Amino acid sequence: xxxxxxxxxxxxxxxxxxxxxxxxxxxxxxxxxxxxxxxxxxxxxxxxxxxxxxxxxxxxxxxxxxxxxxxxxxxxxxxxxxxxxxxxxxxxxxxxxxxxxxxxxxxxxxxxxxxxxxxxxxxxxxxxxxxxxxxxxxxxxxxxxxxxxxxxxxxxxxxxxxxxxxxxxxxxxxxxxxxxxxxxxxxxxxxxxxxxxxxxxxxxxxxxxxxxxxxxxxxxxxxxxxxxxxxxxxxxxxxxxxxxxxxxxxxxxxxxxxxxxxxxxxxxxxxxxxxxxxxxxxxxxxxxxxxxxxxxxxxxxxxxxxxxxxxxxxxxxxxxxxxxxxxxxxxxxxxxxxxxxxxxxxxxxxxxxxxxxxxxxxxxxxxxxxxxxxxxxxxxxxxxxxxxxxxxxxxxxxxxxxxxxxxxxxxxxxxxxxxxxxxxxxxxxxxxxxxxxxxxxxxxxxxxxxxxxxxx
Numbered sequence: 001x002x003x004x005x006x007x008x009x010x011x012x013x014x015x016x017x018x019x020x021x022x023x024x025x026x027x028x029x030x031x032x033x034x035x036x037x038x039x040x041x042x043x044x045x046x047x048x049x050x051x052x053x054x055x056x057x058x059x060x061x062x063x064x065x066x067x068x069x070x071x072x073x074x075x076x077x078x079x080x081x082x083x084x085x086x087x088x089x090x091x092x093x094x095x096x097x098x099x100x101x102x103x104x105x106x107x108x109x110x111x112x113x114x115x116x117x118x119x120x121x122x123x124x125x126x127x128x129x130x131x132x133x134x135x136x137x138x139x140x141x142x143x144x145x146x147x148x149x150x151x152x153x154x155x156x157x158x159x160x161x162x163x164x165x166x167x168x169x170x171x172x173x174x175x176x177x178x179x180x181x182x183x184x185x186x187x188x189x190x191x192x193x194x195x196x197x198x199x200x201x202x203x204x205x206x207x208x209x210x211x212x213x214x215x216x217x218x219x220x221x222x223x224x225x226x227x228x229x230x231x232x233x234x235x236x237x238x239x240x241x242x243x244x245x246x247x248x249x250x251x252x253x254x255x256x257x258x259x260x261x262x263x264x265x266x267x268x269x270x271x272x273x274x275x276x277x278x279x280x281x282x283x284x285x286x287x288x289x290x291x292x293x294x295x296x297x298x299x300x301x302x303x304x305x306x307x308x309x310x311x312x313x314x315x316x317x318x319x320x321x322x323x324x325x326x327x328x329x330x331x332x333x334x335x336x337x338x339x340x341x342x343x344x345x346x347x348x349x350x351x352x353x354x355x356x357x358x359x360x361x362x363x364x365x366x367x368x369x370x371x372x373x374x375x376x377x378x379x380x381x382x383x384x385x386x387x388x389x390x391x392x393x394x395x396x397x398x399x400x401x402x403x404x405x406x407x408x409x410x411x412x413x414x415x416x417x418x419x420x421x422x423x424x425x426x427x428x429x430x431x432x433x434x435x436x437x438x439x440x441x442x443x444x445x446x447x448x449x450x451x452x453x454x455x456x
Contacts, residue, residue, distance in 0.1 A: 029245035044240030051154035058147035096322030130302030139292035146285035206412035387432035
């Protein structure tokens with residue numbers, strides 16, 4: 001008996017070792033709505049964070065330009081130790097500690113090492129700079145305005161990127177659902193074909209052809225599952241939240257998706273976009289900054305005047321200090337600089353003309369973008385109506401042919417073709433629904449309207 005029990009126990013242990021530790025099933029992703037996805041992106045998207053930081057830096061540059069027009073106060077501290085006759089004589093005078101004995105020739109020619117701590121407070125102010133400083137300040141303000149609008153546009157573009165990634169993941173998971181429905185139908189039909197073949201009412205080719213169809217759908221299911229993983233990873237990257245598994249909600253019905261944008265005239269939409277798009281504001285700010293750059297370059301033809309005052313303490317040992325003050329006025333006039341100023345002005349004027357040309361071209365480009373988005377949305381809504389109708393036709397045709405095949409009145413190939421047509425109609429309907437939503441968001445983006453509301 002013992003000889004029989006031991007092999008059984010050993011076999012059981014080997015089986016447990018071969019099975020290894022139980023692998024936990026992967027946790028399902030957290031389903032989020034489109035609004036939740038947009039909220040996550042507003043907090044975590046790195047491109048949007050970079051745009052906000054760029055906007056903050058532009059505001060700080062305005063402060064830099066403003067500071068250049070205001071008085072400047074500096075504190076300076078210098079230390080020197082020298083036996084240079086000229087420097088030693090000068091430092092001794094500054095310390096206000098000069099005596100009769102220091103006029104001795106030996107002291108003048110061979111002074112000992114003299115230390116000097118020099119403390120200064122300097123106040124300087126630009127009185128006139130040919131308009132350069134004011135133009136620089138205005139240019140910085142134009143730059144800040146451009147960054148404000150650029151950040152606003154970046155926000156809407158990120159919202160659109162979230163919508164596109166969200167619906168891309170949704171289409172991928174809906175494709176899996178469509179393939180699963182088709183696979184269930186194919187397997188049901190396979191069982192039907194096998195029963196008919198067993199009863200002598202179908203040929204073997206029916207069973208083989210249906211097996212091939214089922215195998216193809218199984219391959220498509222594997223590919224679709226891979227696309228789901230990729231699309232969800234793309235969504236996570238856009239949201240800036242790669243650490244959590246996220247997935248979109250299932251696609252809702254098509255109610256409310258058939259309204260046409262035709263109630264608004266295309267000409268009115270173009271006027272709205274060319275007047276209110278952030279890019280138009282950015283281009284106007286860039287033209288303004290280029291105009292100020294011309295003034296900055298032209299300022300080199302004009303004189304510049306500044307004043308400064310200094311209060312100074314000099315001491316050998318930081319005990320007894322001599323003090324003095326001075327007031328300075330500086331004037332500078334460019335008489336000739338090898339035509340460098342002329343080249344600066346010419347370059348600034350060329351940049352101004354370039355900014356004006358780009359602003360004009362932007363107006364036409366936006367008009368084209370609006371028209372493209374408008375017509376694309378109209379086409380998408382028509383496609384949705386056709387896709388819904390085709391889906392109803394394909395579903396009805398499959399039911400009829402499935403019944404007729406069971407009665408021996410239809411061929412197996414006809415049923416398989418009907419299943420393929422129904423699967424394609426299912427997928428076309430999903431893509432048409434999402435296409436309307438994406439094109440609505442694209443039109444809102446082209447118009448400069450809030451994108452979030454248009455995509456719901």
